[in-house]
Amino acid sequence: MKLYPPDAELILYETGFGADDPFDRLGTSKSLSNLVERIEDPLVIALDGGWGSGKTWFLKRWIAAHRLENDGRATTVYFDAFAHDFMDDPLIALTGVIGDQLPKKAEAKIWKRVKAAAAKLAKPAGRIGLAVASGGVTEVAGPLIDAAAEAASKEIQTAAEAFWAREDGRRAAMEQLRAALIDLTMIEIDGSAGPVPLVVVVDELDRCRPDYALALLEVVKHFFSVPNVHFVLGVNLEALAHSVRARYGSGIDAERYLRRFVSLSVHLPDEIGEYNAKPLALSYFTQMAPQMGIERNAVDKFSTHLEMVAKTNQLTMRDVNQLLSQLALIDPEVFTKYYWGYREIVISMILFRFTSSGLANKALSDTLSLKEVHDFYDIEPKMLEREDGGYNHQAYLISGLWEHIISRGTGPEKDQKEFARAFSQFGDGNPRKVLRVANGVISKFAFPSAEG
Incomplete structure (x- = not known):
């Protein structure tokens, strides 16, 4: 596995774009x-x-x-x-x-x-x-x-x-x-x-x-x-x-x-493709992660988060490079053996740390609000209603998991038992422990974050 995204050899005045054009320039x-x-x-x-x-x-x-x-x-x-x-x-x-x-x-x-x-x-x-x-x-x-x-x-x-x-x-x-x-x-x-x-x-x-x-x-x-x-x-x-x-x-x-x-x-475009354009950060991430040897489960799950976050957060190529390196430092077992709820929260915390949002520090200090999570991910009410045409399952999962943590398991009964079991077999875990575990995972080997 590589720690940094590979950079193709460049010879000034001789190397153009060719087939190696991950930014679609x-x-x-x-x-x-x-x-x-x-x-x-x-x-x-x-x-x-x-x-x-x-x-x-x-x-x-x-x-x-x-x-x-x-x-x-x-x-x-x-x-x-x-x-x-x-x-x-x-x-x-x-x-x-x-x-x-x-x-x-x-x-x-x-x-x-x-x-x-x-x-x-x-x-x-x-x-x-x-x-x-x-x-x-x-x-x-x-x-x-x-x-x-x-x-x-x-x-x-x-x-x-x-x-x-x-x-x-x-x-x-x-x-x-x-x-x-x-x-x-x-x-x-x-x-x-x-x-x-x-x-x-x-x-x-x-x-x-x-x-x-x-x-x-x-x-x-x-x-x-x-x-x-x-x-x-x-x-x-x-x-x-x-x-x-x-x-x-x-x-x-x-x-x-x-x-x-x-x-x-x-200005260099920050989206790729004329039809159904995707954020450049997402396209670059999905191209570079496999080349670095990052676990496939981690790539797929991180991509779903990044697709939502890139809509409202201006991520540069340097940001994505740091995100890729941070992901490479995490033990692959986190994405293969941990309960699925931990995987989601770990990814959220990584993105919080690297976007100058201050949300990671708020989460750890118990001052984070669900509205701030929704704003960060651009989650709208219609995305959380299964009967609505705008339903988004990933948004529903992110919102439900964070609501369970922020409310310490005392939020609305609807689906809360299911979200509690995202972190333990019987749903009897301590929601605050989730954040301590997630922060420990990404802090064991970590690059300096935007939050300091």
């Missing part, structure tokens, strides 16, 4: 490719989503899928902003990473012009000099590094300042950079006719230092705003808005500020 991939190929005006597209929503998984595959699976012509580049935010100015790092991915013909004839213009536009950066002196820079390309590398470590700062002093004029350099970028998109690649777009994927932007993240947005807006050059930002716009406030103060309209830079936003 191929449709979104093709729509994005179609957009950047059709539109000539410069675009900055925010792939907006919370942490753990699968943005990086999607973007790292899309840059390969664009040409290999979607018949795109654009040159695609992946730039991990967080990996470069030790620098003071993102322009040198960005031009270096782009240059590494361009066809050799373009590199020889045009990209030297881009790098030269970038050198005149970027600002002095003592942090870069220190990193070069200590051998800490491995991915940064550009004239500054060449100049710095020639100097002795004790003279590194002086060399950097002298290099930047040779600036001919930032306005002229900006025009040179833009002209070179336009020429770059007009190069014939693989017999193509017409402009060949350049699409730069900037990932992990919201994890960067606020100053660096905002500086990168300024660079994109002022230096790379030319036809057929597009940017796709993997970002949580809400978190990026916090960076804006951290930089400019709480009084700024952060959302309006970000609209200066972002042309449009797109």
Whole structure:
């Protein structure tokens, strides 16, 4: 049995979606490719989503899928902003990473012009000099590094300042950079006719230092705003808005500020399938659990709970990964030898703990209400009436078991004896003991929960 969901090997720029697409992202991939190929005006597209929503998984595959699976012509580049935010100015790092991915013909004839213009536009950066002196820079390309590398470590700062002093004029350099970028998109690649777009994927932007993240947005807006050059930002716009406030103060309209830079936003779908769509979290869970070797009874039972919970609780892929790992830690005998009522309550408690609902702590402190359980599972009255067309047997079981525990066995007589026998042969057990047993099962080996 595996503790973590298996992750297929990914080779950047070579691994697309193919048959390994548990999130059903191929449709979104093709729509994005179609957009950047059709539109000539410069675009900055925010792939907006919370942490753990699968943005990086999607973007790292899309840059390969664009040409290999979607018949795109654009040159695609992946730039991990967080990996470069030790620098003071993102322009040198960005031009270096782009240059590494361009066809050799373009590199020889045009990209030297881009790098030269970038050198005149970027600002002095003592942090870069220190990193070069200590051998800490491995991915940064550009004239500054060449100049710095020639100097002795004790003279590194002086060399950097002298290099930047040779600036001919930032306005002229900006025009040179833009002209070179336009020429770059007009190069014939693989017999193509017409402009060949350049699409730069900037990932992990919201994890960067606020100053660096905002500086990168300024660079994109002022230096790379030319036809057929597009940017796709993997970002949580809400978190990026916090960076804006951290930089400019709480009084700024952060959302309006970000609209200066972002042309449009797109969200990854959280459901799979056009007809009878299922929550993405459920589909991912049912695909990954068997691959991890989790007990089939546990998978089937957990899926019925997850299908109800996913309707009202926003579960990210990271959440589902943690749920899968937690389930893998539980002794398989819980789902094969324990009374069926214990199995249901164990699953409820796992879901309570991982959804920031606070319900697990309430259950243990004897303050949980049946209404809170119903709200968590989206249980409506019609789902509990056998004669009603909306009857849902799983909802009926969950409601009845929790009512038995919350009322300590003193709830309505209807079906209470049956629910009492869900935990012991003769239905004479202590309802509070159920929670102690369930909590012991999931706490023996447990990951940190959302409830703390």
